[in-house]
């Protein structure tokens with residue numbers, strides 16, 4: 001059940017007590033198409049504490065994906081600043097930003113973004129290979145088991161259903177045990193049973209490993225796994241609500 005709590009509604013100032021895994025300040029992203037300007041994000045302030053699970057909701061076009069992309073350093077904001085831990089992204093060179101993204105951030109894309117030429121297993125291992133991190137076989141096994149892709153490890157993404165591809169994308173994002181996982185509708189393509197399993201896995205990495213999750217969803221049931229629900233409308237935070245668990 002979602003209830004109002006003492007979390008500030010329409011928070012204007014992001015708290016800066018050093019505990020945030022991710023913090024955005026006065027974040028704007030303007031898209032220009034000819035004469036038209038669309039403010040996908042309009043001066044958003046928000047902080048995401050370590051070890052918390054936030055659901056980002058709101059109507060289509062309200063800026064949810066843009067918030068995730070800019071906060072994860074995949075897209076540069078038009079103005080405003082983003083911190084991941086104590087690093088302010090605009091101060092990082094492309095090379096440092098890439099390193100930070102590889103080591104600290106996992107991203108589950110709406111359209112999966114799997115590499116077609118690689119097998120499922122190779123896709124899941126890719127972030128580890130790219131950053132030269134040793135493979136933790138036990139963790140990898142657990143992730144593969146929980147997302148239910150063990151039978152498909154030697155297949156290529158094109159041979160999988162949308163739901164299966166989404167599960168591979170989730171496993172890839174978790175393989176590195178990143179500090180922060182951004183997930184853009186991670187359960188959108190899943191049946192309710194698999195969705196519950198994946199959401200349980202996301203919840204457990206927050207509870208057991210202190211990782212931070214920021215997840216876009218349209219689904220109230222998915223949002224009920226979170227600690228907090230941010231609702232966007234027209235590129236602004238309309239409400240910021242705690243979830244009673």
Ligand SMILES: Nc1ncnc2c1ncn2[C@@H]1O[C@H](COP(=O)(O)OP(=O)(O)OP(=O)(O)O)[C@@H](O)[C@H]1O
Pocket residue numbers: 031032033038039040058059060061062063064065066067
């Ligand atoms: N590359 C782009 N060029 C121009 N406008 C864009 C671009 N990306 C997003 N927008 C616009 O920015 C606004 C916010 O888009 P965004 O994808 O962040 O919304 P969303 O809340 O994630 O939507 P959905 O729930 O449909 O995925 C929309 O009006 C969208 O049309």
